[in-house]
Amino acid sequence: MGKSKKFLALLLGLVMCVGTFAGCGSKEATETPAATEETAATEEAGTLVLSAQGFENKFSPFFAASVDDQDVADFTQLYMMYSDRVANPILNGIEGETRSYNGTDYTYYGPADIVITENEDGTVYYDMTMRDDLVFSDGTPVDIDDFIFSLYVLLDPSYDGSSTLYSTPILGLEEYRTGMDTLFNLLCAAGRDNTDFTYWDEATQTAFWADVDQAGEKFAQEIVDYCVAAGYAEEGDVATAASMWSFDGLEADATAADFFALMVEAYDGDLMTLSSTETAGSALTDLMNDYATYSVGIQTGESAANIEGIQRTGDYSVRIVASQLDATMIYQMAQPIAPLHYYGDEALYDYENNSFGFVKGDLSGVKEKTTMPMGAGPYKFVEVSNGVVRMEANEKYYQGEPKTKYVNLIETKEADMLNGISTGTIDIATPSYTTVLADQIAEINGGDTSLDGSVITTKLIDYRGYGYIGIAANNVKVGDDPASEESKALRKALGTVLAAYREEGVDSYYGDTASIINYPISNTSWAAPQVTDDGYTVAYSVDVEGNPIYTADMDTAAKYEAALNAALGYFEAAGYTVEDGKLTAAPAGAKLEYTVNIGAGGAGDHPSFLILKNAADAFAKIGLTLTVNDLANAADLYASYQTGAAELWCAAWQSSSDPDMYQLYHSEGSTNYCQIADEDLDTLIMDARQSTEQSYRKGLYKAAMEIIMDWGVEIPVYQRSDAYIVSTERVDVDSLPTDMTPYWNWKSELENIVVK
Numbered sequence: 110m111g112k113s114k115k116f117l118a119l120l121l122g123l124v125m126c127v128g129t130f131a132g133c134g135s136k137e138a139t140e141t142p143a144a145t146e147e148t149a150a151t152e153e154a155g156t157l158v159l160s161a162q163g164f165e166n167k168f169s170p171f172f173a174a175s176v177d178d179q180d181v182a183d184f185t186q187l188y189m190m191y192s193d194r195v196a197n198p199i200l201n202g203i204e205g206e207t208r209s210y211n212g213t214d215y216t217y218y219g220p221a222d223i224v225i226t227e228n229e230d231g232t233v234y235y236d237m238t239m240r241d242d243l244v245f246s247d248g249t250p251v252d253i254d255d256f257i258f259s260l261y262v263l264l265d266p267s268y269d270g271s272s273t274l275y276s277t278p279i280l281g282l283e284e285y286r287t288g289m290d291t292l293f294n295l296l297c298a299a300g301r302d303n304t305d306f307t308y309w310d311e312a313t314q315t316a317f318w319a320d321v322d323q324a325g326e327k328f329a330q331e332i333v334d335y336c337v338a339a340g341y342a343e344e345g346d347v348a349t350a351a352s353m354w355s356f357d358g359l360e361a362d363a364t365a366a367d368f369f370a371l372m373v374e375a376y377d378g379d380l381m382t383l384s385s386t387e388t389a390g391s392a393l394t395d396l397m398n399d400y401a402t403y404s405v406g407i408q409t410g411e412s413a414a415n416i417e418g419i420q421r422t423g424d425y426s427v428r429i430v431a432s433q434l435d436a437t438m439i440y441q442m443a444q445p446i447a448p449l450h451y452y453g454d455e456a457l458y459d460y461e462n463n464s465f466g467f468v469k470g471d472l473s474g475v476k477e478k479t480t481m482p483m484g485a486g487p488y489k490f491v492e493v494s495n496g497v498v499r500m501e502a503n504e505k506y507y508q509g510e511p512k513t514k515y516v517n518l519i520e521t522k523e524a525d526m527l528n529g530i531s532t533g534t535i536d537i538a539t540p541s542y543t544t545v546l547a548d549q550i551a552e553i554n555g556g557d558t559s560l561d562g563s564v565i566t567t568k569l570i571d572y573r574g575y576g577y578i579g580i581a582a583n584n585v586k587v588g589d590d591p592a593s594e595e596s597k598a599l600r601k602a603l604g605t606v607l608a609a610y611r612e613e614g615v616d617s618y619y620g621d622t623a624s625i626i627n628y629p630i631s632n633t634s635w636a637a638p639q640v641t642d643d644g645y646t647v648a649y650s651v652d653v654e655g656n657p658i659y660t661a662d663m664d665t666a667a668k669y670e671a672a673l674n675a676a677l678g679y680f681e682a683a684g685y686t687v688e689d690g691k692l693t694a695a696p697a698g699a700k701l702e703y704t705v706n707i708g709a710g711g712a713g714d715h716p717s718f719l720i721l722k723n724a725a726d727a728f729a730k731i732g733l734t735l736t737v738n739d740l741a742n743a744a745d746l747y748a749s750y751q752t753g754a755a756e757l758w759c760a761a762w763q764s765s766s767d768p769d770m771y772q773l774y775h776s777e778g779s780t781n782y783c784q785i786a787d788e789d790l791d792t793l794i795m796d797a798r799q800s801t802e803q804s805y806r807k808g809l810y811k812a813a814m815e816i817i818m819d820w821g822v823e824i825p826v827y828q829r830s831d832a833y834i835v836s837t838e839r840v841d842v843d844s845l846p847t848d849m850t851p852y853w854n855w856k857s858e859l860e861n862i863v864v865k
Contacts, residue, residue, distance in 0.1 A: 155864045157513045157840070160521040160529065160538035166493060169479040170445035171262055171452075171472075172270040177518065181498055182445075184516070184859060185246075186484035187507075189237060189256060190443040191219045194853040195635060196766035198223070198439050203240050211848045218508065220251075220485075223442060225801075227434060232280065235429040235442060236422070245448045246489045246503045253427050254458060254466075258449040260419055261465040262475055267291045267406035269381075269394075277441050280430040281417025288412030289470055292317075293394075293403040297380050308407050317403060321380065324396035325369035328384075333365060335389040341742055354387070355748040406470020414463040421460050436801050437767045451483045487511050487860035496520035502860075511860035512844070527553070527834065530565055536840050536864070537855065542569065542832035544620040550834065566837045569622060569830040573851035574763035575631045576716060578607055578705070578824040582784040584756045587683050588698040591784065592820075595683045599699055600821030601649065602679035603735075603757070605658070607724045607824050608649035609672035613665075614720035615827045623716070623829040628814045629774075632828045633851045635803060636768035636810045644811070648818065648825055653678040673727050680733075692732040702734040705757035706749045711741030717759040717826055750782045759826075766852065768810055770794045774817055783822035790816045839865055 161177040173182040191199050194210045202219020209215075220243055226234040243251035263274045264282060266289040275286065295308060296317045303314060329347075336342040336350035343349070348359040351368045356375065359367055376383040384393035394400045418430035431438055449458055452475050453466030467474055482490045488500040488511065498518040502511040521529055521538065527546065529535030531553045540546060547560070554562025561567060580600050582591035587599055611625050627648040630637045638645050650658050652675040659668055681687045684696030695701050709715035713722075718739070725735040740746045749755035762773070772778045775794050776786040790813055797809040817823060833855060835842055841863040845855050855862060 155513050156515040156517055157862060157864050158534065158536045159516065159518045160526050160535050161498070161518040162523065163520055164493065164496065164498065164518075166480045168482040168490065168493075168498075169270075169452075169475075170259070170447050170482065170484065171268075171272070171475060172479050174271050177520075180856065181490065181500075181518065182482055183486065183856070184488045184500060185482045185486045185490050185503075187220055187243065187251070187446045187486050188443050189219075189221050189239075189446055190223060190439075191217065192440075192443070192766060192852055193217050194848060194850045196852040197635075198442070200224070203238075210850075213848060215848075220446065220507065223439075225439065227801075231433050233431040233434050233438070235431070235439070237427050237429070237442070238423075239425040239446075240507065241425050243446075243485055243507055244505045245451070245485045246483060246505055247448075247451075248505065249448060249450055251446060251448075251485055253421060253423065253425050254460065255449045256444070256446045257419060257421060257427060257460065258453050258458060258466040259445050259447045261416070262447075262452070262467070262472060263444065264416060265406070265467075265469065265472055266412075267404060267470045267472055269404060272444075274441055274444065277438050278432045278435055279416060279418040280432045281413055281415070284413040285416045286412070288410035289406045289408050291404055291470075292407050293400070294381065295407055295409070296403065297378060300378065308409065316399070320397045320399055320403075321393075322366070322369075323398070324393055325373070326364075326366045327396045328388075328391065328393045329368035329372065330365040331391055332387070332389040333368065336742075339742065353742055353745065355745060355752070401473050401476065404476075405473065408470070415465075434799055434801070436798050436806065437769050439801075440766050445484070447484060452478050488516055506860065508860065512863050516859070527565075530834050530836050533836070533839065536836045538834050540832060540834065542622055542830050543618060544622075546832065547620065547622070561837070561842075563837055566835045566840075566842045568833040568835065568845065568849055568855075570833075570849050570854065571631070571633045571851055572763075572829045572831045573631060573633050574761055575626055575629075575828050576759070576761040576826045577629065578604075578717060578720075578757060578759050578826060579750060579755075579783050580604070580757050580822045580824075581750070581753065581755055581782070582786075582820060582822050583753065584784075585703060586698055587696050592786065595696065597819060597821050598653065598679045599683040599685075601653075602676040602683065603703070604821050604824045605649040605676045605679060606672050606727050607720060608647075609669055610720045610723040610727075611824075611826050613723065614718070615716055617719055618716040619827065619829055623827045626825045626828045628811075629817050629823045629825050630768060630810070630814060631762070631764040631851075634764055634768045636807045638811055638814070642811075651675075653682045669727060673731060676728075677731060680731075690731060701732065702736065703756050704736040704738050705759065706738045706740055706746055706755050707759040708743045708746035709739045711739050713739060715739075715759065716829070720826070721759070751780075753782070753784065768806075769798060770810065770813055771798070774813070783817075783820075785817065785820050785822050787816055787820065841865055 163175065163177060165175050165178050167173050167178045168181040170182045170186045173179040193199060193208050199206055199217045199219045200223045203222050205216045205218045207214050207216045221237050221239045224236040239253060245251060262268065263272045266286045292309065296314060301318050332354055333347050333350040336353050337344055341350065341353040347363045347365055347368050348361055351359050351371065356371050359371060372383055372387060380393060420428040420430065422428050449455060449466050454474060457464050457468065458466040487503055487506045489503050491499040491501050496519065500516045502514050504510040521535060523540050526535065526538035526540045527549055530538055550560060550565050550567055553564050580603065585600055587593060587595035590596060615623050615625060626632055627646065628638050652658055658671050658675045663671065677687055677690065680692055683699065685692050686694035692701060705721055707715055707718060707721060709718045721737045725737055728735045746758065750758045771794055772780045774781060774785055774790060776791050793809050793813040797806045800806055835845065844861055844863040846853065846858045
């Protein structure tokens with residue numbers, strides 16, 4: 110039985126990019142090698158203060174997971190490759206590459222040059238040559254062994270961070286990772302009653318399960334405490350809290366231990382997946398007393414001593430060999446160049462003898478530095494204390510010492526961000542942008558209706574994702590075949606009416622800072638169809654015969670009526686009985702009532718809520734009931750569609766740099782929540798992975814999106830804006846990057862921002 114991931118800090122939908130999970134962490138102070146006597150002086154000298162929503166104190170370039178933790182890692186580290194304003198990789202970083210964006214030329218630099226060679230045998234070479242003058246913040250020179258060490262950490266069989274480098278077709282990678290698993294995974298697979306002690310003794314097994322039980326009780330109690338604090342359950346009412354978390358069946362006097370046992374049963378004993386998906390702040394492994402012991406790899410069979418496709422070619426160069434062409438792999442070259450002498454053990458690094466800075470399967474030494482990052486990035490980590498991360502400029506940074514000496518990141522509730530800017534406690538914040546926020550900014554700026562005023566300067570960029578309404582093909586169908594033309598017609602009937610009300614709903618929530626989209630892809634992607642492209646169509650704007658539903662002279666009321674009439678045509682094609690303009694009977698497998706879930710806080714606070722309400726009223730006129738289920742607990746929304754229970758739902762995707770559709774829409778995709786299974790679509794998705802020609806791939810993705818729309822499983826709704834609000838009074842706004850995009854914002858040039 111699959112369960113859902115609880116991203117409690119998010120308001121909308123699933124985030125689909127590695128490294129953006131939200132969470133809560135300890136605020137315990139941690140001293141680091143970078144700490145100096147100047148810590149107390151940061152408030153006196155030039156200090157840039159940034160808002161952050163919450164730290165987990167995992168600032169490692171290997172193990173950072175939350176957005177704010179990843180920011181700290183990025184500010185302190187150097188990566189082998191970077192991308193430009195439209196997410197195209199910079200392959201000539203040493204001399205720099207000049208590229209035009211929005212009519213302006215920008216030059217981008219990086220620590221290395223990368224040459225890609227496609228060979229006749231199908232293999233691909235990624236030859237990387239680093240600058241030879243790079244230095245870590247402690248003065249230690251950087252060389253290629255630091256990068257090779259970093260790769261082996263990320264590719265170790267015991268690695269349990271968020272990087273997915275291990276999923277790439279690097280030659281020999283599978284042979285290296287096979288034959289070893291972590292003690293944690295092996296113990297979980299063996300179960301409590303195991304009697305085979307080949308790889309561990311009975312005392313270890315007994316201690317492990319005792320540790321799991323005490324951690325599990327805390328894990329479940331944390332969820333209960335969250336539900337109580339949010340008002341979803343009374344103090345001590347574990348059963349109600351469990352039910353709110355989509356786990357039903359507990360007795361009224363159930364304990365946290367009972368709750369945990371129920372979760373384990375639901376996950377068929379898969380504790381690692383349970384730990385990473387049901388969290389209300391801490392993972393199960395975070396609460397174990399001795400997880401470090403159980404995270405070590407155990408050799409269970411034969412495996413290669415090294416990764417054949419990672420080939421050291423010089424003191425500052427390496428070749429990565431891929432066994433096949435994968436268009437997404439170039440983005441995986443953006444890996445950290447972390448200091449071997451700090452995160453690893455130089456005595457254990459001997460490339461020629463297959464030793465890479467740590468014992469294979471044992472990353473405990475690397476993990477010891479998780480709260481204390483050090484690298485060659487623009488800033489040095491100083492300390493974390495009481496929800497504040499303090500950093501100091503790295504005078505050895507290869508692009509020059511940053512212009513602001515100190516940077517502080519402060520945990521800030523979103524409701525307090527605007528006030529923090531106006532009162533002088535925060536310099537840059539990133540609140541959710543709505544028409545309400547715009548009005549508040551205008552008021553603070555003395556009634557100035559522009560977004561840039563004497564107190565606050567606002568920068569809007571397109572959000573790297575989009576909002577949508579999803580329909581589960583297996584739950585909204587005719588008969589037993591979700592791929593039948595009748596099933597598609599049913600979903601298109603629903604989509605036609607929902608799409609008609611998009612403009613009114615989005616405009617009322619976002620004003621002119623969001624736009625309607627017509628394809629299931631963010632407008633920020635190079636693969637997104639443009640209005641000027643041949644064949645561009647408005648979503649769900651043709652009737653069952655393929656004729657346009659709308660004409661240019663229609664007013665709003667006429668468009669709504671036309672959409673409803675077109676929907677009746679689709680319903681009839683689906684097999685519904687239509688009499689006098691109303692549905693009187695549904696075909697087998699279909700219904701006259703469907704439910705759409707939306708996480709609008711129980712108060713209709715969502716950009717798609719008005720769309721659903723208006724569409725429900727329209728459907729009622731023709732005899733169909735669309736029940737709008739406004740869920741107060743966002744976790745329930747995620748559970749509803751991630752477990753496959755929901756019929757319709759509202760959410761948002763965050764897009765990755767590459768428009769690869771495998772996870773979302775391939776029949777075997779891990780997050781194919783729309784339950785689409787189409788051989789032609791699968792072929793297009795896989796073919797697009799086998800080419801690096803952007804125009805060719807764009808054509809394949811356009812064809813793929815047309816299949817998705819033909820299935821009627823997704824209604825694209827809006828492309829919204831992200832807002833960066835900046836103190837005009839304390840920050841030199843001219844030092845902010847110009848032409849910011851979802852892939853290039855103020856964080857990309859943090860070293861250039863000047864405090865007045």
